[in-house]
Amino acid sequence: MRNKLKIGLFGFGCVGSGLYEVLNQSGLFNAHIEKIVVKDPAKDRSLPKNQFYYDPDVILEDLEINVVVELIDDAEAAYEIVTKAFKKGKHVVSANKKLIAEHLIELLTLKDEYGVSFLYEASSCASIPVIRNLEEYYNNDSLTGIEGICNGTTNYILTRLNNELRSFEEILKDAQDVGFAETDPTLDIDGFDSKFKLQILILHTFGLITTPQEVLNIGIRHIKEKDILFAKEKGYRIRLVSFARRIEEKIVAYVAPQFVRDSSFAYDINFEFNGVSIEALFSDKQVFIGKGAGSFPTASAVLSDISALQFDYKYEYKKLDECKATLANEAFLRAFVSSSDPESLKQIEFLEVDEEFVSQDYAYKVGTISLSQINHDLYRTHPELFISFFADSEICLHDPTKENKKAVNV
Ligand SMILES: NC(=O)c1ccc[n+]([C@@H]2O[C@H](COP(=O)([O-])OP(=O)(O)OC[C@H]3O[C@@H](n4cnc5c(N)ncnc54)[C@H](OP(=O)(O)O)[C@@H]3O)[C@@H](O)[C@H]2O)c1
Structure with missing residues (x-):
């Protein structure tokens, strides 16, 4: 059974407008962009003005919208949008690597607390399906x-x-x-x-x-x-x-x-x-x-995340529990x-x-x-x-020159 996805889209720039096109052409009939929120009311856009809103709560407070797609270029505003979306029980798709890298623990904890999915395939290498x-x-x-x-x-x-x-x-x-x-x-x-x-x-x-x-x-x-x-x-x-x-x-x-x-x-x-x-x-x-960039290639990864939400897909982070490794200093x-x-x-x-x-x-x-x-x-x-x-040289945790000297002394 596929979920019906009612999408609130933040951002209609390079990736956001690409997603609009790609979604229309994709035949993903279960997903529909209900509302679009952008920042600048004066900007000329490819769609009529009456399709755009400027207040984030138009999406975040809409009980019908179950998916927020965050495609804005401001990591701080994105943090406010994404955390509020989680708290309102909405799944989130994002392409915002800065937001994710700076708030990893908090975002993972919050999405678990509210039982929602957080997908971000486009954030790492845009069109390359590496995360999944x-x-x-x-x-x-x-x-x-x-x-x-x-x-x-x-x-x-x-x-x-x-x-x-x-x-x-x-x-x-x-x-x-x-x-x-x-x-x-x-x-x-x-x-x-x-x-x-x-x-x-x-x-x-x-x-x-x-x-x-x-x-x-x-x-x-x-x-x-x-x-x-x-x-x-x-x-x-x-x-x-x-x-x-x-x-x-x-x-x-x-x-x-x-x-x-x-x-x-x-x-x-x-x-x-x-x-x-x-x-x-x-x-x-x-x-x-x-x-690794561009309107349609990046939007294709966002589309793939949206499509996965039809089937309740979540990253499971199994390796998080098993990881014994730490960063080498x-x-x-x-x-x-x-x-x-x-x-x-x-x-x-x-x-x-x-x-x-x-x-x-x-x-x-x-x-x-x-x-x-x-x-x-x-x-x-x-x-x-x-x-x-x-790239072709060895990387060691211990000083290899000391080891070489030891070998010579022996
Ligand atoms: N471009 C790429 O190839 C690419 C590739 C991978 C990942 N990404 C990531 O995708 C995200 C979007 O990038 P982009 O290239 O599409 O950016 P962009 O072309 O600069 O568009 C940014 C959009 O965000 C809107 N916006 C900015 N602040 C906002 C706010 N506070 N509330 C609502 N809307 C706001 C802007 O509104 P206005 O239209 O009103 O100015 C604009 O529509 C970024 O996180 C970026 O790192 C981009």
């Missing part, structure tokens, strides 16, 4: 890692930097002109958006709840043309990767640029495309690739650090240096570093540094 797969399909296979290119804006910029060898500032400006980057690009280029998505992926991969403060995000703002040249000469491309891997009972997680080779799933994911690689004990690596890995000011390379302590180069206006080092010395403050206060890790 992590919840359902990989339920019995032990997941060991997840890596994603989860942000179309930075991938677009990095692809063009690789192809055109122009400055970051020039390509960012182009990306803004063609609508692939926001006027304020901070959330994208400093890796916050990728981090919010990673937090959601970590929850559904390992059952671990994290806060934005706990997960490192460093972005691509400080990349230089010489860094791209270095990568090209060595057969790498640079990608901004959302990374989480379980090692013993620790989860190493970060968002950072990575040098990837053609053996990596990320190498051929170009422009605004997203990709996710899931690693499990038995099935090994599997890769999903698809559109230390890890060792191979890094590349470059600077236009050679002196400032001293900010990063290398345990072992494999390669280095110094000239008057550019220097780099490649070698093993401890991850704990990289933090948000260092990234913010040293705009001259570009830091990137290597």
Whole structure:
């Protein structure tokens, strides 16, 4: 028996208007958008003005509406809408990664308290059906890692930097002109958006709840043309990767640029495309690739959530109860650090240096570093540094250089 879904839609921008179209074309006859709430009464829209409301309570206090679809671009207003919708016994579908990542525990507790469903497939990689797969399909296979290119804006910029060898500032400006980057690009280029998505992926991969403060995000703002040249000469491309891997009972997680080779799933994911690689004990690596943004692709994931609500679908979060792992507060890995000011390379302590180069206006080092010395403050206060890790190098919980020395002494 399918439930009849009476939808209150918040937001009629890129995704909201896409959902309206996609739902009309989908043949999902059990679901109907009853009311739409937006913000700006003066805006011209593709539907007649009398179809829009501006007071959230028009939806939230409507007893007939049983599903709220929240597709607005304001995480704080979304928090008010979603929590009130739960309290009114309404199921919620959202695409808002910032809202979810910042309020994970509270939202999960509240939706349980009021016995409603909260689905958010579009929040992680837009059209790529990763969350429901992590919840359902990989339920019995032990997941060991997840890596994603989860942000179309930075991938677009990095692809063009690789192809055109122009400055970051020039390509960012182009990306803004063609609508692939926001006027304020901070959330994208400093890796916050990728981090919010990673937090959601970590929850559904390992059952671990994290806060934005706990997960490192460093972005691509400080990349230089010489860094791209270095990568090209060595057969790498640079990608901004959302990374989480379980090692013993620790989860190493970060968002950072990575040098990837053609053996990596990320190498051929170009422009605004997203990709996710899931690693499990038995099935090994599997890769999903698809559109990580855009009106119809994102709306397709929202539609899929709405469709699942016909059958009372809820995420079960089984891994939450079983999770024994905690976030690692230390890890060792191979890094590349470059600077236009050679002196400032001293900010990063290398345990072992494999390669280095110094000239008057550019220097780099490649070698093993401890991850704990990289933090948000260092990234913010040293705009001259570009830091990137290597996708093909091992990541360890213990200092591998000490282990090597022990082996030599023996
Ligand atoms: N765009 C994508 O490709 C994409 C992909 C994945 C996830 N998402 C997520 O989807 C959500 C929507 O993104 P979008 O790109 O569709 O944004 P958008 O094009 O900027 O549209 C935002 C919509 O939200 C409405 N709005 C803002 N504050 C509101 C409030 N307080 N009450 C009611 N309505 C309000 C705006 O109203 P007005 O029309 O009156 O201004 C507008 O219709 C965001 O959480 C975003 O992160 C987007």
